[in-house]
Amino acid sequence: MITKRTVYLKLLLIFSLLFTVAQSASPLSQEPVSSNSFPQPRIACGPWIQAASETEFTVVWETNVPCISWVEVAPDDGTHFYVTERPKHYESWHGRRPVTTLHNVRIKGLEPGKAYRYRVFQQALVLDEGNKRMVFGEAFGNNFNFTKIEFKASTLDSSRPESRFTIVNDIHANDSLFRKLTKDVVKNKNNFVFFNGDMLSQIESTQQIVDGYMQSASELFSPFTPIFAIRGNHEHRGSASYDFMRWFPTSTGKTYYTFRDGPAFYIALDCGEDKPDSDIRYYGLSLTDQLREEQAEWLKQVVASDEFKSAPVKIVFLHIPPFSKGGVWHGTSEIIRLFMPILNDAGIDLMLSGHLHSHHFLEKGAAGNNFPIVINPNSTRLDAIADKNGINLKIVNADGKVLHDHQINKQ
Secondary structure, eight states: OOOHHHHHHHHHHHHHHHHHHHHHHOGGGOSSOOGGGSOOOOEEEEEEEESOOSSOEEEEEEEEEEEEEEEEEEESSSSOTTSSOOOEEEOOSSSSOOOEEEEEEEEOSOOTTOEEEEEEEEEEEEEEOTTSOEEEEEEEOOOGGGTOOOEEEEOOOTTSSEEEEEEEOOOTTOHHHHHHHHTTTTTTTOSEEEEOSOSSSOOSSHHHHIIIIIHHHHHHTTTTSOEEEOOOGGGGOSTTGGGHHHHSOOSSSSSOEEEEETTEEEEEEOOOOSSOTTOGGGTTOOOHHHHHHHHHHHHHHHHTSHHHHHOSEEEEEESSOSOOSSOOOHHHHHHHHHTHHHHHTTTOOEEEEOSSSSOEEEOTTTTSOSSOEEEOOSSOEEEEEEETTEEEEEEEOTTSOEEEEEEEEOO
16 A cells, blocks of 8 residues: 555655756756866857957957957067056946857057057856856967967058958858968958958858858958958848847948048948848848938938048948849849939949959949949959059959959049
8 A cells, every 4th residue: 555655755766866867967066166077168260350440440259168258459569468467358248248159359449550469368157057156267368270379450540551452252152262262361461351242142050151251261361351341132141140240240330331441431331132122032021121221321421421521532342233234123223222322422433342243344324323333253352452543453363363453543
């Protein structure tokens, strides 16, 4: 006969076993905590320099495990990095340091055209007991190529006589091509590199960004040469497309922005999608008609500013050009309707686009444009040098051969 005492003892035994299993299965309950039992935090991708200006830049990198992080910065003045304590710059999410795998640290108070050394640090989260306590492991610094102690990057400079940059676009995750096109960025002393859209076909996971081009960028140039990026129509797509701005932050916090380097004032615009927002391809998620409308209002303010008017050279980046070789689609027609009246009256010197996967040089007036438009193909890079007299453009293939050479002279 089963008695109440028998039932009680059986239940007690069951609860005891469950508690023992839970204790052994959860590393958060073990005492003491040993950091040796957890993965060593390391740089999984990066770092790369974003949102550069004359007085600041942002350092972005990814770690293999959730960490807190910071960046230490020193002038490139020949002193040892540890000759004195260097200022620490922390990432802040509304007054709180985030524990994350993607780190985004803004460095302010810098000088124009100066080179700075920087080190990134990360500490892995090894124990989280809510509001009781959190434990972080040992701090690890740079491990890029496992030998680098520090990285070096420079701010932009409006006083230098020329601005040198390289553009790639429409590679659609062709990483081997990307490596060939950008292998000489540092050797060519580019002031920045511009990703002019459709670097992927969609963003279903941020690992696609790593595998598609950013791991190669971090190995070849991104810790040293600033990157600027805009979305093409394909970066609007995919379940992880919402993460684009965390990977490529901007000075405005928007997907459109401006910056100045040398004699050139640059406007970077978001083209939006190429088909109507109601298209079945977008699953009811696209609002890019609205995005282009708000950009047009912002663009009016930009071209009316003294900073824009005083710049000797004015260049626009826009993935989808105001031109189509096979009939105008909706996105193109909206760009023509909203952006072109503003830009045509603003004294723009050049627009640089992609999207068509083929080379086109549209002279002034060829497509209702009051300025030249150069469209870079999907298998080449575009090297540019802008000075007060104009812009020289070379379109170069993966073998280093110059396919097209354009000289845009100031009027």
